[in-house]
Amino acid sequence: TIEMQLQPFNILLRNTLDQLVERDPTRIFAEPVSVEEAPDYFQVIKHPMDFSTMRSKVTGHEYRTIDEFEKDFDLVIKNCMTYNSKDTVFYRAAVKLRDMGGAVIRNAKRIVEKIG
């Protein structure tokens, strides 16, 4: 059934997400930014995204392609580099995660192409 084919893909996405989460040891990107932490956050950031939301979307089969998954990862990074100024720990963590996470996603794409 189509469900069977989707299952291995979802396991790959979950594993890829686990690798991205490992590269955020201070868990800056683990949960949604709350309005208590940053009262103006939702005036600045129109499409919030975080790793817990991505995990729910994987579980809910909301990613049909790895590009859709990568788009949310890019959103996590872009939001952080938009809201936080360059000289902050948060901004620098986003730059680091972008560079390290990029390799994780490129590898996942190679595997998806292989399974195909």
Ligand SMILES: CC(=O)c1c[nH]c2ccccc12
């Ligand atoms: C990822 C990110 O931008 C943040 C993660 N935690 C925060 C707390 C206040 C403002 C921003 C953030």
